[in-house]
Amino acid sequence: MRDTFHDELDQIGTALIEMTQLVGTAMSKATTALLTADLAAAEEVVSGDDKVNVLYAETEERAFDLLARQQPVAGDLRVIVTGLRMVASLERMGDLAAHIAKIARLRYPQVAVPEEVRDVIRQMSVIAQNVVTKAGAVLAGHDIELAAELERDDDAMDELHKRLFTVLLGDWTHGIEAAIDVTLLGRFYERYADHAVSVSRRVVQLVTGELPPS
């Protein structure tokens, strides 16, 4: 039978995995909102971010409480403190999905992104989905090989981010406002993936004792 301490530690892990699901869904819905000017979807993402924030606050409190009550030793201690870092990354990923939804909402009933960048944005969104799903799986299974895949996904995200700039700096006929939106959107998708990779890297660090080289 497991002890109470490890049960509570598991609850933190479960909350982290749940957060990957929430921010993954938020990102998927934010992209739908963005590419189809779906106002209802945008509103859902913006208001749904509260749920992520509540889970963040609860998990943080639970971790502090566990640290204070149980005085865990080295290994467990590191797990809890690392969990506190991860939960902050996941909260930020929720914010970034909400930022995307807010741009969709701001431009409604127009679609914020011109036709010629939609495909790149769609691909960035697919990678964002992949990385957050994999980060959840890494969290659940401590799968180091999957963590390496995530690093490659992140490289692919960087390539798409560059392609977005190539389109912007090509024959852009959509004006400054759309260029600003696309610039910020590119940044939001890229940062989202960075945070997912950071979550995965911290799991690797817990398992191997070393942060993988970036």
Added chain:
Amino acid sequence: MRDTFHDELDQIGTALIEMTQLVGTAMSKATTALLTADLAAAEEVVSGDDKVNVLYAETEERAFDLLARQQPVAGDLRVIVTGLRMVASLERMGDLAAHIAKIARLRYPQVAVPEEVRDVIRQMSVIAQNVVTKAGAVLAGHDIELAAELERDDDAMDELHKRLFTVLLGDWTHGIEAAIDVTLLGRFYERYADHAVSVSRRVVQLVTGELPPS
């Protein structure tokens, strides 16, 4: 006489304050690089970020070590874990200053920002300096009133950020590339201030037990 534990805790506090100074200098130099196309200054900021990263890694290690060896109780525990959050914010602020320097470097020998936004950027930089200096003072003195000032500075930063968009969406004749640069720069200054405010808010939380309302 103070005990070893509190001496070591003080060392973490000192490192955090030193980091505010480093990232403050980096931001000041990055802005000079940006507004005067000063390549040497830009290079210094980019390479100097290593020092911030080293201090980050050392402080993180020290905090983990202290947690593991000393098994601190509630109050001290919260100080250390909060220190770990702050050090992450400060590291990120160093990155943001380096991002600004990289844009300066990329556009050298041109000045990346057109004349008409330089004043807004200069003002954003002044606020960035103010908030990081005040965050250092809040860290050093646990000065709650100064922390309230920081929140107002952050509002002023948000106003400047909006003004930047107003200029971009006005009679912009500098093309898409400069618009992208200015959009990203605005975001970097704003995020830098957000992180400084977050550091200060976490000090308030330690002192009062409550995170101030955002």
